Amino acid sequence: MAAIDGRRASTEHLSQGLDRAALNVYTHADHHLVAPLRDGQDTSRKSSDTGEAADPNLASLNNLRRLSGKVKQKTVKAFQPRHKKQKSTDSETAPTLAPAPSGAADDARMYKPVPEQKGPDFKEVIKHPISSVQSALHGASGAKFSEALDNPVIAHGAEVSIVRAYDEVKSAKSEGAKESALVDLESLKKERQDAYVRWTFDRHVLKANEKKGIAEMRWLDYGHNLLRYYVEHYGDQYIDRNPNLPEPSEEAFNTSMERLVMISTPYQMLVMRLRHIYRWENRTETALYLGAYAFFWAINYLAGAFILALIAVVLQRRLYPPTAEDIREDIIRSEDAERTALNLTQLIEQHGAHGWVEALRQDLGPWFLLQLEDIANVLEIWRNFYEWRDPKRTMISLILLVQVWLATTFIPLSMFIKLAQLSAGILFFGLFPIASRYPQYRLLASPMKWLFWKVPTDAEWAIARLQVEAAHRKEALRQISPSRDPDGDEQADSESANNGEDEVSLGHFHCTSHSHHGDLCLTSKGVKYKTAVRSHVLWELHFDDITVLQKVGAGEGLLFVLASGEGHRVSGLKSRNEVFTQIIGYSGLRWQVTG
Numbered sequence: 109m110a111a112i113d114g115r116r117a118s119t120e121h122l123s124q125g126l127d128r129a130a131l132n133v134y135t136h137a138d139h140h141l142v143a144p145l146r147d148g149q150d151t152s153r154k155s156s157d158t159g160e161a162a163d164p165n166l167a168s169l170n171n172l173r174r175l176s177g178k179v180k181q182k183t184v185k186a187f188q189p190r191h192k193k194q195k196s197t198d199s200e201t202a203p204t205l206a207p208a209p210s211g212a213a214d215d216a217r218m219y220k221p222v223p224e225q226k227g228p229d230f231k232e233v234i235k236h237p238i239s240s241v242q243s244a245l246h247g248a249s250g251a252k253f254s255e256a257l258d259n260p261v262i263a264h265g266a267e268v269s270i271v272r273a274y275d276e277v278k279s280a281k282s283e284g285a286k287e288s289a290l291v292d293l294e295s296l297k298k299e300r301q302d303a304y305v306r307w308t309f310d311r312h313v314l315k316a317n318e319k320k321g322i323a324e325m326r327w328l329d330y331g332h333n334l335l336r337y338y339v340e341h342y343g344d345q346y347i348d349r350n351p352n353l354p355e356p357s358e359e360a361f362n363t364s365m366e367r368l369v370m371i372s373t374p375y376q377m378l379v380m381r382l383r384h385i386y387r388w389e390n391r392t393e394t395a396l397y398l399g400a401y402a403f404f405w406a407i408n409y410l411a412g413a414f415i416l417a418l419i420a421v422v423l424q425r426r427l428y429p430p431t432a433e434d435i436r437e438d439i440i441r442s443e444d445a446e447r448t449a450l451n452l453t454q455l456i457e458q459h460g461a462h463g464w465v466e467a468l469r470q471d472l473g474p475w476f477l478l479q480l481e482d483i484a485n486v487l488e489i490w491r492n493f494y495e496w497r498d499p500k501r502t503m504i505s506l507i508l509l510v511q512v513w514l515a516t517t518f519i520p521l522s523m524f525i526k527l528a529q530l531s532a533g534i535l536f537f538g539l540f541p542i543a544s545r546y547p548q549y550r551l552l553a554s555p556m557k558w559l560f561w562k563v564p565t566d567a568e569w570a571i572a573r574l575q576v577e578a579a580h581r582k583e584a585l586r587q588i589s590p591s592r593d594p595d596g597d598e599q600a601d602s603e604s605a606n607n608g609e610d611e612v613s614l615g616h617f618h619c620t621s622h623s624h625h626g627d628l629c630l631t632s633k634g635v636k637y638k639t640a641v642r643s644h645v646l647w648e649l650h651f652d653d654i655t656v657l658q659k660v661g662a663g664e665g666l667l668f669v670l671a672s673g674e675g676h677r678v679s680g681l682k683s684r685n686e687v688f689t690q691i692i693g694y695s696g697l698r699w700q701v702t703g
Contacts, residue, residue: 206305209266270296369452376451386540398537410529478547486556488565501563508559567701574693582632585612614690619681621646628678630687632694647676651695659688
């Protein structure tokens with residue numbers, strides 16, 4: 109007999125292949141996975157070469173089974189429609205994977221035949237008609253139900269066949285008979301594995317999608333969906349289901365402002381309370397706060413004390429709610445316009461619905477404008493620092509930043525936090541009072557100004573740029589023209605010679621001053637006003653005498669203020685901006701932008 113897969117069949121694998129095979133069967137190439145290919149031979153099971161059987165009854169059963177199988181095949185073939193034979197091609201066709209079982213031995217029985225089911229006889233029907241009909245109906249329904257359930261993976265006849273194959277292997281007398289029985293057994297095992305696969309695919313695998321590689325699990329999408337689930341499950345009340353922005357209208361704006369004003373009232377009072385403390389308006393109270401701050405800072409309990417204070421404030425609100433006296437005090441302050449309002453509501457009550465805006469403008473307007481100017485200056489300083497407008501000052505600020513970096517890198521974190529808390533205390537109790545009570549020193553009390561010391565703003569840079577250009581222009585003018593007074597005044601020429609510096613004319617500009625029409629004459633040393641009638645010098649100022657130079661009026665006025673407080677104003681000056689720029693540049697003085 110032919111060997112299986114190049115090896116002789118043995119009985120060591122007899123128990124394998126009865127259940128579903130493991131996933132690594134193709135690696136091991138077990139016998140039951142490869143159908144025995146025998147050229148010119150039928151793949152059906154054969155008896156032993158010698159035709160001998162240990163049991164005559166078993167041999168007769170096998171012969172009867174084979175005979176019934178051949179009769180069934182002949183019958184099916186006789187009734188099948190005949191088709192013309194197709195021309196065979198030279199190319200070989202790949203074998204069918206997991207072919208369906210033939211089903212020839214599905215009705216085989218091992219020991220006892222199927223019991224014959226007889227219907228009720230005529231006498232029984234006549235005697236018990238109702239019970240006979242019920243029995244017939246029950247039998248019919250049971251047959252339908254059993255037909256629906258009787259679809260096992262391995263048919264009963266196939267189970268009988270493989271058990272008989274095992275019996276043939278065990279009962280074989282010769283080596284050839286055993287080898288042939290093993291071939292039949294391996295073939296049955298292969299059919300058994302095919303039946304497992306076929307039953308699963310035919311009944312349960314309805315749709316299959318291709319797997320794109322081994323990284324089928326998209327963890328990013330999974331994490332996104334999981335996070336979205338938990339967010340919507342536990343935070344649904346804080347998710348805005350309306351994606352559209354609110355429609356802008358005056359009513360909606362007023363409603364939002366009303367909510368903001370009402371809810372911010374306690375915070376407005378808190379801000380005013382903090383302002384009252386850091387301005388040292390009640391020195392005893394501020395000193396107590398300063399002492400408490402220093403104590404908790406010294407024992408490293410500043411953060412804990414702040415949290416305890418917050419807890420105490422909340423508990424105090426619960427244990428000691430507002431009383432009638434608190435409401436009385438609030439009413440008194442709201443109706444007394446001389447007292448400082450602690451919130452916007454009190455300010456409206458003090459000055460009325462039509463007067464509170466003007467009161468707010470007068471009280472907070474100057475301070476607010478000053479803060480806006482300081483913020484703009486800080487932003488300009490940061491940009492000019494980054495753009496190296498003054499390389500020397502930028503380098504000094506960089507050195508300071510490097511020192512700060514070294515401190516944050518090598519100082520222990522605990523000490524760094526302690527120093528930060530100390531800095532906050534100095535800022536609140538020391539620098540804020542100076543900036544608030546003495547606004548003229550607010551820049552000196554600004555740590556931001558310390559870090560970017562003398563880094564220019566845009567206005568300061570523009571002034572410096574003008575004065576550098578003016579110096580070069582004056583030097584060029586001295587080299588081109590001789591020294592002379594613009595008006596031909598010999599006395600002025602002698603005074604310029606005595607001063608050791610030539611005076612350069614900057615132009616004449618028609619305007620009005622002190623109700624006199626005339627010309628504003630600019631030189632590199634000062635300014636003077638000459639009337640149009642008789643060319644009379646109405647007033648004359650040296651640049652060193654001017655303390656304030658200010659643009660006034662609707663675009664054509666200029667004001668010169670002296671140290672004594674005396675001032676000279678010109679109006680109708682068409683080239684006011686040019687005159688202003690010429691004076692700033694050619695004067696060579698250090699000007700401070702104050703507006």
